[in-house]
Amino acid sequence: MSMNRRRFINLSGLGITGFTISGFTNPSHVMDQKPIVISTWDAGLNANKGAWEVLSKGGTALDAVEKGVMVTEDEISCCVGLGANPDRDGHVTLDASIMDHEFNCGSVAFLERIKHPISVARKVMEKTPHVMLVGEGAQQFAIAEGFTLESEKLSDDAQNAYQNWLKKSTYKPIINIERSNKPNAQLEDKYKAPTRFDNGDWNHDTIGMVALDMHGNLSGSCTTSGAGFKMRGRVGDSPIIGAGLFVDNEVGAVVATGQGEDVIRVAGASAVVEYMRQGKSPQEACKLVVEKIRRIKKEKAAAIQVCFIALNKKGEHGSFALHNGFNYAVQSEQGSNLIESPFSV
Ligand code: ASP
Secondary structure (H helix, E strand, C coil), rough: HHHHHHHHHHHHCCCCCCCCCCCCCCCCCCCCCCCCEEECHHHHHHHHHHHHHHHHHCHHHHHHHHHHHHHHCCCCCCCCCCCCCCCCCCCCCEEEEEECCCCEEEEEEEEECCCHHHHHHHHHHCCCCEEEEHHHHHHHHHHHHHCCCCCCCCCCHHHHHHHHHHHCCCCCCCCCCCCCEEEECCHHHHHCCCCCCCCCCCCCCCCEEEECCCCCEEEEEEEECCCCCCCCCCCCCCCCCCCCCECCCCCEEEEEECCCHHHHCCCCHHHHHHHHHHCCCHHHHHHHHHHHHHHHHHHHHHHCCEEEEEEEECEEEEEEEECCCEEEEEEEEEEEEEEEEEEEE
């Protein structure tokens, strides 16, 4: 994912920001856009393609959000899949969740050596009476369901990032803030966080995806290795239904990325859905929850990133982030688009 992000930043250096891949715009206010899929970060552009193969053929949102994020789990990136940044003991531990249009949901956390945690989460949803399996139990379940135990192998990027981190081994469980797509000198000065890019590597990301299919049903998914160099056993927001992901088919679907602890403490994705139920647009709803986190964190908000993307029942979408630098990908019949998110500070 970091490589994708860098590619985008290079494009933005050429003055191409918020660009439209297909030449069509994909405005968030267009109603009755279905099918449609949106996902976090620029890795979402590829992930959306995987989802679109399902949606464009009349497939379900549930199948689309699983297939879509599997594309990112297969890619080499800093923060998703088996080659991602490890925990501070050097092991990659993965979190994932999935939710459909009928409040069925499944998740896995602290899962090791399984390539597609999102598919294990779906099996938890469909084959067990439970919502969440963790650690060794989740791995045992995956093996029983026919998943292969992979050998642990960090990607070169993750290995380098980990070796860099080991030099100091300082445990700062703070999610870095991305480089701005539109550099803003004032903002850079004012919000220089102490941990910001202390070694130039991204220390977090999640591919989160929500989709509305042609039948009018919503579903969502997310998958991540969580915060790089985290404490062993740390679980973020992504596998917590209501925090990192929430879907209410009457209203909308939401996923989060950024500092998971601060998403969990406000039941983030669920809170965004509730604001949409009250009539807020997806962007306004995301903004209200981000602003709440900012109020709670006070001056500490300067050092963390939190972002939400939301899609409502009409196919309207929006996002909001605490800081500059977040973007999300949209795919519909209008084309494919990467949108820079509005932000708070
Ligand atoms: N939310 C993820 C976590 O805290 C990380 C991220 O999305 O950036 O595990």
